[in-house]
Amino acid sequence: MSPLIEKMLTLQDRDRKILQLLREQRDVPARKQLIDSRLQAHRESLKASQEEILKHTASLKNLEVEIEGKKDLIKKYRDQQLQAKKNEEYRALEHEIANVQKHIRAFEEKEIVEMERMEALQKTMGEHQQDFQAEEKQVLAEFKILEQRVGNIEGELAQMRIERTELIQGLDPAWLSRYERILQKTGNFAMVPVEKTCCGGCHMTLPPSVVHDARRGTAITTCNYCGRMLYAST
Ligand SMILES: [Zn+2]
Structure with missing residues (x-):
């Protein structure tokens, strides 16, 4: 084989490596996106469970406000009872109070159910958070490896180009x-x-x-x- 052919083949070898490195460099954003898309699914589940908890917290707060309102109403009726002059008036208020207490009990039962639901929601959110963090750790590690590779590609490309410049001398x-x-x-x-x-x-x-x-x-x-x-x- 002539020295010229040998030189050209070495050049081809360097050029093919350069092309391969350039392709690898070009694919980096797509690879990053692919890695991040795994995290995206976890991010969405976590966000959904956080929103669910916020919604639930608001509805629990509403229940508490309702119960407090009913309790205030009972106080008001008790005050009126103190000032009642007639027995019928007193009994009518007693009847109202019993009614309101029934409502309070219903609200309190609902509150218990809602609080149990809240515990379940918090447990789910905790699990989603753990999954997210585990995946995030993995993804960040992969990003780091990819970043290192990007740096290495730059170095390898620079080296290949130097070798190429030397090889084409005299061709x-x-x-x-x-x-x-x-x-x-x-x-x-x-x-x-x-x-x-x-x-x-x-x-x-x-x-x-x-x-x-x-x-x-x-x-x-x-x-x-x-x-x-x-x-x-x-
Ligand atoms: Zn051919």
């Missing part, structure tokens, strides 16, 4: 520009080996003269079908 500009064009077009290989009588890129059978030229390796030989540059692997 035939015609070979180089053709190589770069094909690499851009195919997105994978610009230089492929001749495999028996076929192109190592598109696997089409090559004319004998092309195979012959590629084996000699003195000029650029390209595949008639995919345009890739050919070299003899042995």
Whole structure:
């Protein structure tokens, strides 16, 4: 294999690594989003249970206000009883008080049920909070790894570019520009080996003269079908 071909293959190896690193760099935001989407589901469950508790707290508060109001009403009736001049008046107030007490008992029973419900809601929220925190810890750890990788990609890219600059020194500009064009077009290989009588890129059978030229390796030989540059692997 000619030193030129060897140099071009090394260049191709660096360029393929650069392309791979660039693809990895491009995929970082999507990967971040994917990681964060796992947290989003937990975030929503937690928020829903917190809102449920707020709603429930308000309805419990309402019940307490209702009970307090009824108790005040009883006090008012008791005061009126003290000033009652007639027995009927006194008994009528006693009847009213009994009615209000019935209401209070109903409210208090409801309050007990609501408080039990509140306990269940708080337990659920606690569980959601734990799940969220566990997932958040995991997600943050993954973000950190990803951030480190982003930094490493930058470093590797810089290194590959330095090596590339050195490699293209002294390369035939015609070979180089053709190589770069094909690499851009195919997105994978610009230089492929001749495999028996076929192109190592598109696997089409090559004319004998092309195979012959590629084996000699003195000029650029390209595949008639995919345009890739050919070299003899042995
Ligand atoms: Zn081909």
